[in-house]
Each structure stands twice: as structure tokens, then as C-alpha cells.
Amino acid sequence: MSPQHFDILLEKVSPIIAKKDTTFRRPISPETRLTITLRYLASGDSYRSLMLLFRNTNHLWKSCKYSNFRLIEQVPRTQNEWNKIAEDYYVQWQFPNCLGALDGKHITIRCPSNSGSLNFNYKHTFSVVLMALTDANYKLIYIDVGCKGRISDGGVFNRCSLYQAIENNSLNIPPPRSLPGSNVVAPFVIVADDAFALRPYLMKPFNFRGQDQSEQIYNYRLSRARRMVESTFGMLASKFRLLRTTIELSEQNVKLCVLAICSIHNWLATIDPESYLALEINQEETLDNLGGVANEQSISNERGKNIQEIFKTYFTCEGQVPWQYEMI
Structure with a gap:
């Protein structure tokens, strides 16, 4: 700064x-x-x-x-705001009708008193979870922090206010529209990894076993958009080294720290993006390094599968990009 x-x-x-x-x-x-x-x-x-x-x-x-700027108030509430995010994702990362990338990050903490194994996670540390939705410019448009570390990313999402708002249709998300260069109509979606359940508004990768070429291309395109949240977490940990330590504070104070970090990150990314968002990471894109796959298996609903198939077909037809076959 x-x-x-x-x-x-x-x-x-x-x-x-x-x-x-x-x-x-x-x-x-x-x-x-x-x-x-x-x-x-x-x-x-x-x-x-x-x-x-x-x-x-x-x-x-x-x-x-x-120092917390009430980040939660920055969640888009109008169709124009959502359309702007979707346009940025399509122009920069070639994923149409995308409203954001969703993922969770474990914030390592000292074991709280009398908490048993509530905060003990699969990494064998004690933590609380930061659930974040990011736009195409590394800015956080929604966060939820404080859920116990033992709960999976999918479970954290099911308990957060974003899930309730989407299910209740209270975010004023635009109606489905045609994909660019195509007559196929698809809804607006959020991209996430395999730790989340497939839903009509939440796309995840195909199973990594026995994939055909079209599924590999779909996974590459989805992971290319989804890495925005991974890169944002990387920048947070790089700029704010507190997130790389075991935080010796109460859970309430840990939450205050994370809220302050996220707010300052958004503020700096808005007023000085050229210097603050200067990345020092390898941008080479291959299917292997565009994000891991969680161990949790989720149950997909039929409507979500149909929308997943729509995007898979689109990425191999009207929506294909010249370099995608070299990346799988």
C-alpha cells in the first residue's frame, strides 16, 4: 500500500x-x-x-x-450489475453467462477451547472456512466466514446466505439468455469445483474418470474461469501473511481480521488495480494445473446435468476457442 x-x-x-x-x-x-x-x-x-x-x-x-467496509453490501442487486460481471467473464475468460467463481479457503486457527473436533479439517489442522464468490477481476463480490473447519465446502455453501438468496430468487439475477454466437438459451451460472453439488445455477467439472474429449474441453473451460477464485485466495495470502499462519485469536476476532482483509483487498483492487493486482504467478494453462478436485462426491440433479450438457456442447461447437485442444 x-x-x-x-x-x-x-x-x-x-x-x-x-x-x-x-x-x-x-x-x-x-x-x-x-x-x-x-x-x-x-x-x-x-x-x-x-x-x-x-x-x-x-x-x-x-x-x-x-477497518471493515461492510463488504457484504457490495453483493450485486441489479440485473445490470450481474450482466457486467457475466460480460467480463466472457471477454476475459471465454465463459458465457457466468456470475462468479465460488470456492472455500481454510483459515488456520488455534484450537478453540472446548470445541472438540468441530474445527478439525481434512488437512489435519483447526480452521474456520472463508467462502467467497469472485468476479473476473479478482474482486470479492460475496464472502461468508466463520463456519467450522470440519464442514465441507458444499456444506458451508448450503448454510450461507448466498445459497438462501439464490434459492429464494432474491438477488435479481437476469433471466436465461442465448449463448454468444448461438441460438441455445442457457441460464446464468456460478462455476465451482467438485466439492459442490451440481445445480441449475452452479456448474462443476465432469467426473475425471473416463472422460471423452468434449468433457475434457468443458472441464478446461470451466477451470479456466474457476481459477479466478483460486488466484484471489493466492493474492490474499501473498499480500496478507496473517492468512499463512496459525492465528492465535478467538474465532470472533479471526472473523474480524478476515473481513478486514477482504475489504481492504477489494478497496485496493478498485482504486489501484494495475499495481495491486500485478500477479507474480505462473499463468501457464494446462488441464493439470487449473485446480484440484476435492474428495467429496456430490449428487447431481437432472436439470443441472442438462445445463452442464448445454455448455459442454457449446464449448465444442459455436463457443470453441482455437487453443483449447492444445490444453487437454
Whole structure:
């Protein structure tokens, strides 16, 4: 973060985190409060290290809490907003009618007291889950954080507010439309990995056993769009090293930290995308490195299978791209 961006952020949060002077002592300045918060989120330093560096860490969590910009309010609510996201996915990643890429990330934490195995995950660590939906420009358009680590990604999705909103048709998602260059009508969908159940609005890969060429192409095209959420998680962990550590905080404070990280990420990706989103990852595209497959097997419904077949056929006919056969 540049000094100019720090000043802008400080101006946004200062009215909330500033404290009044008293006859006993002067309060910690908003600048110091914000600096401590950003230092902790970016480095994951221990309390001892922060204490030696700033001589005070007592107000860290108030700063962290108020640095959250209420990311949940950024979920699209109009058809024009959803259409803009779908257009970006088609132009940049050649996946039409796509409303976002969905996945979960385990945030490693210290084992909470009296929690038993509720937070113990398949990676043999204790965690809470960050469920995120991202657009084609590495920005988060929905997050849910705090679900117990033992629950699978599909289970977390079934419990989050995004699932309820889609099922209740309260997000004002546009009606189905023709795929580009084709007369075939398909609904708007979210792309995800094999940990999720196939639904009419959620596309996942075909089973990786016994695939024919058309299924391999479909999996490549879907994974190419789905990697946006994987890359976003990678950037979060790269910019905010706290996510690479075992966080020694309560679950509530871990949630506050993750919310603050996601909000700052979106803010920086919006005001300075050229420098903040400069990727230092290998962009080589092959079917093998476009994302793993979870072990969970999900039950597909017939309507979801039919829509999956529509996209599979489209990617080998009107919607094919010249390089796709070289990537499988």
C-alpha cells in the first residue's frame, strides 16, 4: 500500500477509530491504530513483536473491526450489475453467462477451547472456512466466514446466505439468455469445483474418470474461469501473511481480521488495480494445473446435468476457442 493510499484509508476510518483526549492521558492516534492493524494483517507478527515495534497493542482489535467496509453490501442487486460481471467473464475468460467463481479457503486457527473436533479439517489442522464468490477481476463480490473447519465446502455453501438468496430468487439475477454466437438459451451460472453439488445455477467439472474429449474441453473451460477464485485466495495470502499462519485469536476476532482483509483487498483492487493486482504467478494453462478436485462426491440433479450438457456442447461447437485442444 502506497503512502497516498494509506492516507485515503486513514481519512475513511479516522472518524470512527479516533478517541477523545482525557485528563489521564492522550489517546493513541488513529494513524497508529491503523498502522498496527495493517502491520498485523500484512505480516502476521506475534503480539510480542508488535509490542516491541509500537509499544502498544491494546487497541488492535478496535482498529481492525472498524477497518471493515461492510463488504457484504457490495453483493450485486441489479440485473445490470450481474450482466457486467457475466460480460467480463466472457471477454476475459471465454465463459458465457457466468456470475462468479465460488470456492472455500481454510483459515488456520488455534484450537478453540472446548470445541472438540468441530474445527478439525481434512488437512489435519483447526480452521474456520472463508467462502467467497469472485468476479473476473479478482474482486470479492460475496464472502461468508466463520463456519467450522470440519464442514465441507458444499456444506458451508448450503448454510450461507448466498445459497438462501439464490434459492429464494432474491438477488435479481437476469433471466436465461442465448449463448454468444448461438441460438441455445442457457441460464446464468456460478462455476465451482467438485466439492459442490451440481445445480441449475452452479456448474462443476465432469467426473475425471473416463472422460471423452468434449468433457475434457468443458472441464478446461470451466477451470479456466474457476481459477479466478483460486488466484484471489493466492493474492490474499501473498499480500496478507496473517492468512499463512496459525492465528492465535478467538474465532470472533479471526472473523474480524478476515473481513478486514477482504475489504481492504477489494478497496485496493478498485482504486489501484494495475499495481495491486500485478500477479507474480505462473499463468501457464494446462488441464493439470487449473485446480484440484476435492474428495467429496456430490449428487447431481437432472436439470443441472442438462445445463452442464448445454455448455459442454457449446464449448465444442459455436463457443470453441482455437487453443483449447492444445490444453487437454
